[in-house]
Amino acid sequence: MHMEKSDILHNLAQAVIDMDITRASKTAVEAINAHIDPYEAITDGLARGMDMVNELFENEEYFVPEILLCADAMYAGIEVLKPYLPREAAYHKKKVVIGVVKGDTHDIGKNLVKIMLDNAGFEIHDLGRNVPYAKFIDTAGELNADLVCLSTLMTTTMDGMQVVIEDMKKAGILSRVMVGGGPISPGFAKNIGADGYAKNAAEAVKVAKGMFQGIQIPLVIKTPELVGIRKNQGGMR
């Protein structure tokens, strides 16, 4: 049966929205067989689906389990398409360093922000959880990062964010900083000198994009290491 390109792109998006890993992979194979540009299959198919997931999350129709499973479906599709992508163009993606500050191992919120920013076209460098302050500063410096995202769920570790921001300034690192997490309020974010605050993963995308407004953010070509990380978390497939 011959399928229209628009049908295949639609099915890719729908597989992501439906949290269907198998269908996302199968439809990605169909896209290759139908000679659809793999880059387009990602941007106008899988990533478009994830954009809609973001909207469902904002409207409180989707919650954390849904986002995690939608992301699994998206990455499953990308896995299939990746070998067919041309070598990454030399354009500049905005670099984001993200992690949960030292003393805190709660990382679900951070992982949601990571998924959403990755989908929005940022290059993500995930430092994980319980990250020493210096690690943020060193990595931001080495990569010349555009944005550092700090997360925590606990009141005991929130002051660490201020230490990171101050040490970054002392080290002459100009990356912008966004903070978020359970106990963090916009007021606290402002007091410690953060450039942005987001109350959830959907808002994080808006805030991050707002920071770089007017600067072209290329869509997708996902960071390969992120695909790897999500695969390793496994146990599900």
Next chain:
Amino acid sequence: MNPVDEMTPKERMQAILQGKKADRLLVSPLILNFAARSLNLKVRDFCTNGRNMGEANIACFKRYRHDIVYIFSTTSTLAEAMGTKMYFPDDDAPQVETPFLQTKEDITKLKPVNPEKDGRLPVYLEAVKRCVDAIGNEVFIVPVIGAPFTTSAALRGTETFIKELYTDPELVHTVMKVATQSVKNLIDAYVKAGGVPVTVEPIATGSMISEKHFREFVLPYLKEVYAHIHSYGLPGVLHICGKTKRVIQCMAESGADILSIDNIDLKEAKDLVGDKVCLMGNVSPADGMLKGNPEIITTMVKDCVTKASDNPKGFVLATGCEVPIKTPHENMIAFLEAGRRFARLPVHLN
């Protein structure tokens, strides 16, 4: 006794529970690991030693005369006793390091707890007994238990577990059943030790899962837990922090008599479920207790009392979640003083 008070915390709570006249509303900041500070203990030394945990809570009560003495270190203590490995920071609450159920097959190794032997439960039991012996005539000793969904998430790993709500609901129910039995075993042990156990279910918060999943995977087990607590003639208390607007109706259907809530407007909560349950909350732990000052905290306390003191099923003034360990002493004093002032019955706010 605090000079402003006319009753001991225990007399006050008994009066309120029996619908009799009390001098004021209950004032109950969620003092948990913060109690360690009353003996200048690091949190790790507090929560791994029953003597320390008990004596610090006794010292803390003598210092502040708060209405409820909680025994708690982390929501994952029950999962820890069932096999989950924890990470113990030097001066902070323990956190999950490696969940017990690494594979689905590990479920065959999962067993309900023996509270006298497993994990740090003996530490908690000793702390309860010490408090009951020393101050139990004046105040209720209230050990806090991670409820079934929170315990199960800590057993399986939260991300994996909540994805399995879709991909393996049968496994979720299997884990939940064992976790529920563990909760009940622990309730039995705490009651025997003289405590009044309460439960916390933060993983089922409205910012994490949908109401549909709450109804399917959380509510039936909470009902079982509160039926068990009620069989002892004790009130059921359910604490869920974070955003709870979406799930508060379900919380009110669980059989819990008191809902301890965090990130929701008290007036809104009152309008939604105030005819069914007593409400407890919700001064901000971060912006108020930790980062605020006495003036800010007094305003927050007054605001809570204004919104909820006329709740049909009653109101307990509390913090929305755990009092941060580094909360300044003067902020705690400000909370309690404002509470004693504004929550005096009948409530006159000016």
